[in-house]
Amino acid sequence: MPIPDEKVEEVRTAADLVEVAEDYVQLKQSGSRYMGLCPFHNEDTPSFSVDPDQNLYYCFGCQRGGDVFKFVQEIEGVGFLEGVRMLADRYGIVLPEEGADxxxxxxxxxxxxxxxxxxxxxxxxxxxxxxxxxxxxxxxxxxxxxxxxxxxxxxxxxxxxxxxxxxxxxxxxxxxxxxxxxxxxxxxxxxxxxxxxxxxxxxxxxxxxxxxxxxxxxxxxxxxxxxxxxxxxxxxxxxxHKKEVLYGLHQAKRSIRQSDEVLLVEGYTDVISLSQAGVENVVASSGTALTEQQVAVLDRYANRALLLYDADEAGERAAMRGLERVMEAGVGAYAVELPDGNDPDDYVQEHGGDAFAAYIEEHRQDLPSFAYQQARRQGDLKMPEDRVEVQREIIGSVARIPDPNLRREYVN
Ligand SMILES: [Zn+2]
Missing domain, CATH: 3.90.980.10 (DNA primase, catalytic core, N-terminal domain)
Known part of the structure; x- marks a missing residue:
């Protein structure tokens, strides 16, 4: 059911773009405008501006701009109607429900x-x-x-x-x-x-x-x-709906968008410890294996996902499935194993956020190298037949990447 025009206008009037944008960007008043670091591209000096009188935004860096609806659509990766609904929700405006009483x-x-x-x-x-x-x-x-x-x-x-x-x-x-x-x-x-x-x-x-x-x-x-x-x-x-929710996303989304990368960990305390240590682009799939719906949510925020997994057989199997699932959605997928059976919480408490960031940067593996490493550990690479079998499995996974160019990159 479409939202009546007068309701859309009511939401537009109620929704203060400065307030909405401040969920994602730190804004500072500068003359009659507000300026901040653009949430849509990576930058060191602020070129994102909000004009509170006209309720419009514009970035002098990436040239993105528009009204409060456009902002929510772009930043949340949602369509127009869902954007209007999110804002209506926030400002307590009741909209006619789709088909529901x-x-x-x-x-x-x-x-x-x-x-x-x-x-x-x-x-x-x-x-x-x-x-x-x-x-x-x-x-x-x-x-x-x-x-x-x-x-x-x-x-x-x-x-x-x-x-x-x-x-x-x-x-x-x-x-x-x-x-x-x-x-x-x-x-x-x-x-x-x-x-x-x-x-x-x-x-x-x-x-x-x-x-x-x-x-x-x-x-x-x-x-x-x-x-x-x-x-x-x-x-x-x-x-x-457990399958659709990622723990920590609300706190992490700004950082995920800015780094264009999301870290996936297993536990609530992993998320909280990492975030406190300054590694803020982190979420957990809260006790389930990563679902298709969760990957679809991540796809709105980042082009790369990095999976941190436990270094045991169950953890490795979950990581492999997770990598495949993420790649199928067209999102870049990497896996990282922390040393000595550490979980992210332990690691970051002991070594700090910078060391953690450096470690995951250096030790990330894409699916083929991850799969080879697993096979090698299990002793599956001794005979030529075994190697061909592992290769076949990897090609099977890579075949599911939707982007043909990326697929070709992996095959080479
Ligand atoms: Zn920008």
Whole structure:
């Protein structure tokens, strides 16, 4: 369903381009304009300008320019309608839903509201309560600075059955909505609900525009004797589709766009540690193998993806599949293995961000060299027949690259 023109104009009027652009660019006022480093090309001196009176932008370097809709389309890689919807969302303008009744839209809104409330609740419990102290101490010991904790919205769920439930009820948030948001679980006997996250450090999972969609809860003390999983994750909900979401994208997107490269790691803490150390273009596929939908999202932001994997057989297999998936989408794909079984979190805590950046620059492998290395390690290259077989597999993977020129490069 098209969006009525008067609604489009309402959004255009409400959307302040300076404010919108500042999500991606640091702007400084200069006369009647604002200037900053262009988010669309790499540069050292600012040539990106925003004219707040006309609500237009222009880059003197790459000549890109336009209105607030064009900006969102270009920076988010979305079409016109989705761009209008994103801005409408941000400025609280209700648009007619595509084919959906307004009841469904209201429920979605209510779920998002409950998630936002929960994120704030967990954050306050971590940073401002005595019960949260051990969790906060633990995060500090892991080297997370207060600004980092804030930036990633980390929190703490008290070890109680109804801490969140009670707080939400005081805010008139319906328990049924909490349940639909994945925050509480209905009791078997139907007598009510209880909190899903108890006694855990909370990692909110944001959408690429910074809406809280879900949570992961990590056990505070992995050896506390109770037989519990290390992580508990939100279930799939109306607003959370695990396959489409990349952890850390909201915080990373500016850096990904500027470097034209994205790092893929496995864990939430890998993302946070790297980002804190200044390696900001990093996301995680949050506990799943990299999906086609996630690659499609990355494709909007960068032309190259670098996969960091664990140096065990499972990690190597996942890396190979990931490389193929990324290449199929026409995005450049590289794999890096960190030395001595380090995960990115350990490595960067020990050696720092610059050493990490230098290491991954030097040790990245494209798919063919990665595949050869794996085969060599497994002893699969001794006989000519084995070598031909490995070659055949590589050619099979390369054949799926959509760009014929790039394909040819790989074959040579
Ligand atoms: Zn530019």
């Amino acid at each position: 307004s009841e469904a839209a209201n429920e979605r809104e209510a779920i998002l509201h409950a998630l936002r409330f929960a994120a704030r609740f967990f954050y306050r419990r971590l940073t401002q309560s005595d019960r949260g102290r051990p969790a906060l101490d633990y995060l500090r010991e892991r080297g997370f600075a207060p600004e980092t904790i804030k930036q990633f919205g980390l929190g703490f769920a008290p070890d109680e059955w109804d801490a969140l439930l009670t707080a939400a009820e005081e805010e008139q948030i319906d328990p049924e909505i909490l349940e639909k948001a994945g925050l509480v679980i209905e009791r078997d006997d139907g007598s009510g609900y209880y909190d899903r996250y108890r006694g855990r450090i909370i990692f909110p999972i944001f959408s690429h525009i910074g809406k809280v969609l879900a949570f992961a809860g990590r056990i505070l003390d992995p050896d506390d004797g109770r037989d519990q999983p290390k992580y508990i994750n939100s279930p799939e909900t109306e607003v959370y």
